Amino acid sequence: MRNLEERYLDRLSDLYPTIAAASTEIINLQAILNLPKGTEHFITDVHGEYEAFSHVLKNGSGSVRRKINDVFGNTLSSRDKQSLATLIYYPKDKIAQVKKTESNMEDWYKINLYRLIEVSKRAASKYTRSKVRKALPKDFAYVIEELITERSEINDKESYYNEIIMTIIRIGRAEEFIIAISSLIQRLVVDHLHIVGDIYDRGPGPHIIMDKLMSYHSLDIQWGNHDVVWMGAAAGQLACIANVIRICARYGNLDILEDGYGINLLPLATFALQVYGDDPCDCFKLKGSDNPNRAEMELNMRMHKAISIIQFKIEGQTIRRQPGFGLEERALLHRIDYEKGTITLDGKEYKLLDTNFPTIDPKNPYQLSADEEDVMERLERAFTGCEKLQEHMHFLLSKGSLYKVYNNNLLYHGCVPLNEDGTLKEVTLFSKKFKGKSLYDALERYVRKGFFAVNREDCENGKDIMWYIWLNPNSPLFGKDKMATFERYFLAEKETHTEVKNPYYQYIENEKVIASIMKEFGLDFESDDTHIINGHVPVKRKNGESPVKCNGKVMVIDGGFSKAYQRETGIAGYTLIYNSYGLLLVAHEPFESTESAIEKESDIHSESMVIRRVVQRSLVENTDVGKELKEQIADLEVLLAAYRSGELKEKL
Structure with a gap:
């Protein structure tokens, strides 16, 4: 059997079948190396x-x-x-x-x-x-x-x-x-x-942006936490679906789902009117919306509350299903005293701003009602069956990643999780420990498993990891001790709204710590042309x-x-x-x-x-593209030598 180099040269000779063709390409590539680098x-x-x-x-x-x-x-x-x-x-x-x-x-x-x-x-x-x-x-x-x-x-x-x-x-x-x-x-x-x-959430046109990016000539994407929660929703992860709808409702952008992606929200609207029709839903006012239509605004507020309660239930279920995520403290519904209208957090009792919870069974607060189950089943089918949404999410998968090293710059969204002393924080995922680059790599593998794994357990764990990336304190894309969504809706006390950032943000000016992060990803801090680009x-x-x-x-x-x-x-x-x-x-x-x-x-x-x-x-020769071109030139020179030594015949 021929060795790998011989087989590779034979394939390369199909592209460059003569000495003239190989020589011309070497000259062309060598010239490109001396052009200015692209912007x-x-x-x-x-x-x-x-x-x-x-x-x-x-x-x-x-x-x-x-x-x-x-x-x-x-x-x-x-x-x-x-x-x-x-x-x-x-x-x-x-x-x-x-x-x-x-x-x-x-x-x-x-x-x-x-x-x-x-x-x-x-x-x-x-x-x-x-x-x-x-x-x-x-x-x-x-x-x-x-x-x-x-x-x-x-x-x-x-x-x-x-x-x-x-x-x-x-x-x-x-x-x-x-x-x-x-x-x-x-x-x-x-x-x-x-x-x-963070292409997604808050503004009205992420789907239009995605269409634009899909036609762009050359790009890469580092996923943000808002992108990953949409990816999880497209994969059918229910907590991600609920979060996506809640954020669209909160910012008055349900049109993104209905008009942009053709996702039918009528079952949720009907349910919200039936259950919360007499509820003013004052805690669920829309943010940054100037919609003059009062009836539409009130419907959105009811839908906002309905999906929020569903979200808190489903997240509680996910926390119980995935104890390794370490989020037990964020399952909050069983901490409510439904008769007194209070909740106990960190040993302190707080009065709730809204105590109308018609779908919550105090004895089993995380169980969806029959109607909520029906709504979520329909929404899951709508998200996983939406052709345009799937196309956009698969584009994010093909062009995106959790981080990228490109031309000596390290690109990522969020932070590299650190300990209080500035060292890389070790994180456990499904009984295995990761930190730094290995944590990013492991999380990205699970994201892809959520879409492509044949093994059901790997697939389900991959879907849940997308929700983990969205809000876990150990997620590099989140980087806070909690996502205080419940507290911001239901509690007046500002101290409960506080989200403490990962120590990364305290050390971002520390050269020793930044040097260790660069080294973790294969970069030399002492080099003039290495940087971290952080969103x-x-x-x-x-x-x-x-x-x-x-x-x-x-x-x-x-x-x-x-x-x-x-x-x-x-x-x-x-x-x-x-x-x-x-x-x-x-x-x-x-x-x-x-x-x-x-x-x-x-x-x-x-x-x-x-x-x-x-x-x-x-020049181009100083870039990652230049490195690839030099490798191609080296390969072509080996091909040229093979032609001239008689090891390979020209394909005239």
């Missing part, structure tokens, strides 16, 4: 805010504007530069607006076509022609390639290019061409996108907090897209750009609306902070 864009904590997310994606956190500045410098006014940027972000809408006031559209088309071509040339300059060609919009691929590629054999290039542009205008294709080339610029200014967690925790800039921690080794870049947090932070958060010149932290103001962005030509990246700037531009 990486880091976004986190999007929380369903589709319009703000879409705008930041379009402007590449200022990358488009920086390209415009590179090309035009002081030859264009700030006003003209901003108009051009807005045209690139929203070409169709901007053209429609200009048409209302512009008397000579032919001149306007000509001026802006020339400007767009120059910006696209600059954006394409760091890529191979082959890569640019693959990015070209199909309808105008040939024309755009002609315009952005120098043609030395044409003596009168200016006349040649002028004729192309005037023909585009004359035959009525200027608008479509502007839309196409604007899309190309957006595509080229960012080479790779990192979503560092999950909003940075309260109005309180003087900085997103840059540990002398620049840690970046906490909660995108701040969620409007619910913006009063606390005083800003819409941060994103990060890592290009061939270094690391750039971008601060964002709250996003008003798409209409405002077009009408006022307003942008939301307000300021940028250089975290690290290199003396010489970083």
